[in-house]
Amino acid sequence: MSPSAVAGLRLELSLVEPVLRTAAARMWHSDTGLPGRYQHYLRSMHQVIRASVPLMERAAARCETLPHDPVARPLARYLRVHAEQERGHDDWLLSDAEASGTAPGKLTGTAPPAHVAALVGAQYYWIEHSHPVALLGYIAVLEGNAPAPGLAVRLARETGLPPAAFETVRLHADLDDGHSADLDRLIGGLPLNRTQRSLVAVSALHTVAALAELFDRIATAPHASESAP
Template identity: 85%
Template sequence: MRGAPVTSSAAALLRLELSLVQPALRTAAARMWRSGPGLPARYRHYLRTMHQVIRASVPLMERAAERCEALPRDPVAPPLARYLRAHAEEERGHDDWLLTDAAFCGAPPGELTAAVPPAHVAALVGAQYYWIEHSHPVALLGYIAVLEGNAPAPGLAGRLARETGLPPAAFETVRLHADLDDGHSADLDRLIGRLPLEPGQRSLIAVSALHTVTALAELFDRIATGPHTSGSTHE
């Protein structure tokens, strides 16, 4: 028997669960962005790695929406598909922002697009494909909640420009995501509050979110410790 529709307390509970593990993610991000002579190389490594992650965002959402549209009798699926289709359009082209930033750092587009994605990037993104295909596409909401709930700090782009000596235009993606992602997180919280989620679906969102925190923290740690060579399969 399907549970009663939940209120925004479902989103609040997810945020509470995430608050218990997010200190590890913030610590990893702080190590990645620490001041010092290695910061310019770390930033270029960040651009390359995040391009590998972000270029998967729209295809992930489109595939999850397709799976929803194949579940017409599932009351969660239609509103979830509408959200994912709309959000995919909002996110479309963000991977190109990273290519532009990299160009201002002196990196040609091929340095990002031709690099072999390492296993830890595949672990972060690939788990979502598994849950979309073999469980329920609602899992993707946990992934989105973490990525958009941990936007760069508002002043980070300016600090990075000052400390790296790179042009301010090289940090547009960091700046824009600091501005945009708070509003996206609020939209997601409202959606989670409206969806008639079963207990198992709420658990799936939480499992996806917690995995994303763990995998993203590992990704940041690897950037923080290097090596910062392009195209490495062992980053």
């Protein structure tokens, strides 16, 4: 995949990401329901992010079953490194929950709803039944839509929760730009065929749609108009 192909993927995403930004803006709307929505966000994002390292490890393992695929070796190497970079980020969300007054067990003790399973589970399907390169589309969306700088400060101010409750938002705002640049370099250097390029794009577009749905559900949840306890 050439640098121009990376630019093409980013162009495709730029056409649909306004949907994601609009959903995020509704979720972070300033009103009395914001503390409750933030608690919902922590639970939902923990359900998503706890799957990140297992997804990358599974995709890397699948790559290792494709010894004659020229994409597999560099992809596996990237995924192993990136898995270590992401390891423990789900624990950040548990710490944020505790700082916000929510027992961490409320994040871990709930079965993920179908829309979260659809967001994450599609990646398992493509890894197992198509090609692990699909995961790059998922990563491109999640890391290409990092929280805005200053969001953690605004949320602390408007919810009344302590700044320590927003460490994951703050840290991802700082880290994900660099990770996106690394990903673009990888995609630009991989010798992807047409089917693989299409799979990365389909995965990315699915991720945008599913993540926007997740944010919309948080924004419109029944408790969203209530303050968190």
